[in-house]
Amino acid sequence: MTNRINTQESRARQDIVVVGAGYVGLSLAVLFARDHVVTVMDIDAERVCKINSRVAPIADRELERCLATSELSLTATTNTQQALKRAHFIVVATPTDYDADSNRFDTSSVDEVVSEAIRVNPTALIIIKSTVPVGYTAALQSRFTTNRIIFSPEFLREGHALHDNLHPSRIIVGDESADSGGFAGLLSGAAEKRQVESILMSSTEAEAVKLFANTYLAMRVSFFNELDSYALARGLDTRNIIEGVCLDGRIGTGYNNPSFGYGGYCLPKDTKQLLAEYEQIPQTLIKAVVSSNVTRKDFVAEEILKRQPKVVGFYRLAMKDGSDNFRSSAIQGVMKRIKAKGICVVVYEPMLKAKTFFGSQVSSSLDEFKSTADLIVANRQTTDLCDVADKVFSRDVYREN
Numbered sequence: 001m002t003n004r005i006n007t008q009e010s011r012a013r014q015d016i017v018v019v020g021a022g023y024v025g026l027s028l029a030v031l032f033a034r035d036h037v038v039t040v041m042d043i044d045a046e047r048v049c050k051i052n053s054r055v056a057p058i059a060d061r062e063l064e065r066c067l068a069t070s071e072l073s074l075t076a077t078t079n080t081q082q083a084l085k086r087a088h089f090i091v092v093a094t095p096t097d098y099d100a101d102s103n104r105f106d107t108s109s110v111d112e113v114v115s116e117a118i119r120v121n122p123t124a125l126i127i128i129k130s131t132v133p134v135g136y137t138a139a140l141q142s143r144f145t146t147n148r149i150i151f152s153p154e155f156l157r158e159g160h161a162l163h164d165n166l167h168p169s170r171i172i173v174g175d176e177s178a179d180s181g182g183f184a185g186l187l188s189g190a191a192e193k194r195q196v197e198s199i200l201m202s203s204t205e206a207e208a209v210k211l212f213a214n215t216y217l218a219m220r221v222s223f224f225n226e227l228d229s230y231a232l233a234r235g236l237d238t239r240n241i242i243e244g245v246c247l248d249g250r251i252g253t254g255y256n257n258p259s260f261g262y263g264g265y266c267l268p269k270d271t272k273q274l275l276a277e278y279e280q281i282p283q284t285l286i287k288a289v290v291s292s293n294v295t296r297k298d299f300v301a302e303e304i305l306k307r308q309p310k311v312v313g314f315y316r317l318a319m320k321d322g323s324d325n326f327r328s329s330a331i332q333g334v335m336k337r338i339k340a341k342g343i344c345v346v347v348y349e350p351m352l353k354a355k356t357f358f359g360s361q362v363s364s365s366l367d368e369f370k371s372t373a374d375l376i377v378a379n380r381q382t383t384d385l386c387d388v389a390d391k392v393f394s395r396d397v398y399r400e401n
Helices: 023-033 045-052 061-069 080-085 108-120 136-144 161-166 178-190 203-234 238-246 267-277 285-306 330-340 366-372 383-391
Strands: 003-005 015-019 037-041 074-077 089-092 125-128 149-151 171-174 198-201 311-315 344-348 360-362 375-378
Touching: 015 023, 015 080, 023 037, 023 061, 023 074, 023 161, 023 178, 037 080, 045 074, 061 161, 080 108, 089 108, 108 125, 108 136, 125 178, 136 149, 136 203, 149 171, 149 203, 161 178, 171 178, 171 203, 178 198, 198 203, 203 238, 203 267, 203 285, 267 285, 285 330, 311 330, 311 366, 330 344, 330 375, 344 366, 366 383, 375 383
Parallel strands: 015 037, 015 089, 037 074, 089 125, 125 149, 171 198, 311 344, 311 375, 344 360
Antiparallel strands: 003 198
């Protein structure tokens, strides 16, 4: 049974350690550092140096601004033990990529951090923010014979991580103890949004919330992408259909802009992990969400090939505007399919320093890129391409992320 609580906002100054300075960890560190003493740990010395110089190592405008201009009690370090010893709360936000061989998340980085934290500081509350398989936290509690390890999911958008921590949709913390309620109070106390609904539940249920929430978002992306595939194949206006569908209040207007597929840090790996969780449970929909993303990229590639281009230009590899993340971006999947057909590919991505990307030329000049390509593929429309709009292929209807 879930426990909805009115969290008592924590005003006492706490020592908090955040392990992992990616967009989840760093946004939490900056959030807490406005009122508490925070140490953020990362194995990347260059990233640590940037944070100590108040330069954000990730693309997030609000985080960049807050880090540079706010008064923060924040220190970054690569020294694990020294930081862990004095912490009241240890937040683990290390990456857990999906391992196709084991058919589950690779949680080795979380394992190592938790093991070290328990050894150095057994009284601290350890909060796992990394996305993990369902039942993982309970297994750690059993392994270390402690109830000082809990799971709390994050619900953050790339490029808006600090904003989403300041204005959370909800706060969910695993375990119904007073200490778990105290951590929920830290989150709500640091938020600018008032009256955030906070729910305490078991860590196993909280782990399931994370995977089901992201899989639902992936399902919604896939639905509108397949709607767009249908409209494109039948010569219909995608936008008219979407707007007619979404005016139903039960459906709503969010997350309905077609793309080349879902990608990024979370949705591809989280949907695959949830599918793996159904190993002994009948399902059809979850598998369809995963396979739909492959089908969409196949369809988009075929539509591009129908235009018989000689040189295809791929404009930006990042998932969306304001992001510096190339990981699992859908446009890369389309590019691989085009290259497999022997079509010449050129890339425009200002964040790439190399002259080639997987064997394709990277153009540092936008003008040169536009003149070289006879068809330009863009996951999102941009004013950069207005002068060559007649040769741009994009499924972006609303010109938004």
